[in-house]
Amino acid sequence: MIHMETNTPEPWRGFALTQHRQGIDPTHVQPIQGQIYHLCGPGRSGKSMRTVSEHWVACALARGEVVHWVDGACRIDPARFIPLLEFLEADVEACLARLYLSRGFTLHQLDRQLERLPDELAITRSPMVVVDGLLAMHNDDAISPLESRTLLRRHVHILRELVHQRQTAVVAITGRADGPHTNTRHIEYIQRHAQNHLEGRWQGRRRHRRLHLRHRRTGISGHWSPFHIDPQTRFQFPPPQVIPQNHLPPVDILPLHHRHP
Known part of the structure; x- marks a missing residue:
């Protein structure tokens, strides 16, 4: 199995891009190879949890890994990875070329995409697969309850x-069981077959709203804020005489270590 570990990098003093030290430590809730990791949170189809998986994917891409992202009608924007990859000092174009993105606009399209994954991974040997919006299209009026249950069992079996x-x-993203657009039984079925669970909920209001995470297995909890990016000053560099080069340590990237049972 793989375990993502890293030493906590120092914040970049030379860029308008810093790393927060408050909140949950990303290294404590990393995906483990050989496990299904269920992410559930607020927003339609667990939209709020997408930022967590994007962080993991960016770190894997920056290390030269191939990642498969299956978009279950959630409309992922690959441009969202660019600030993260720039922060990690990675080659953005090369990293995005290693991101295999497939979209499903219907439940049956998602079914075909998941069906192809075993053959694709036999070629790419990717250590990570993200299925965003696994239950997004199960509420379609054209899908009967019986067909929905049958396809969900099939999809979980494939994963x-x-x-x-x-x-x-495998990282599977869904909404919360108490969400307005979520079938509670579907969530419970996924939870029974997942080895790791990360739950999110909003805390605070409006501008002060923050995503609070809880890792069910370990009980670790805290706010998710690994990076803070100021879009207005992200590309401003300080004068060399103010911030010497030797004060800019390289950012450590979350590695994927193979761990033998």
């Missing part, structure tokens, strides 16, 4: 086979 046969870390 379990990826985990066991390919030793891949």
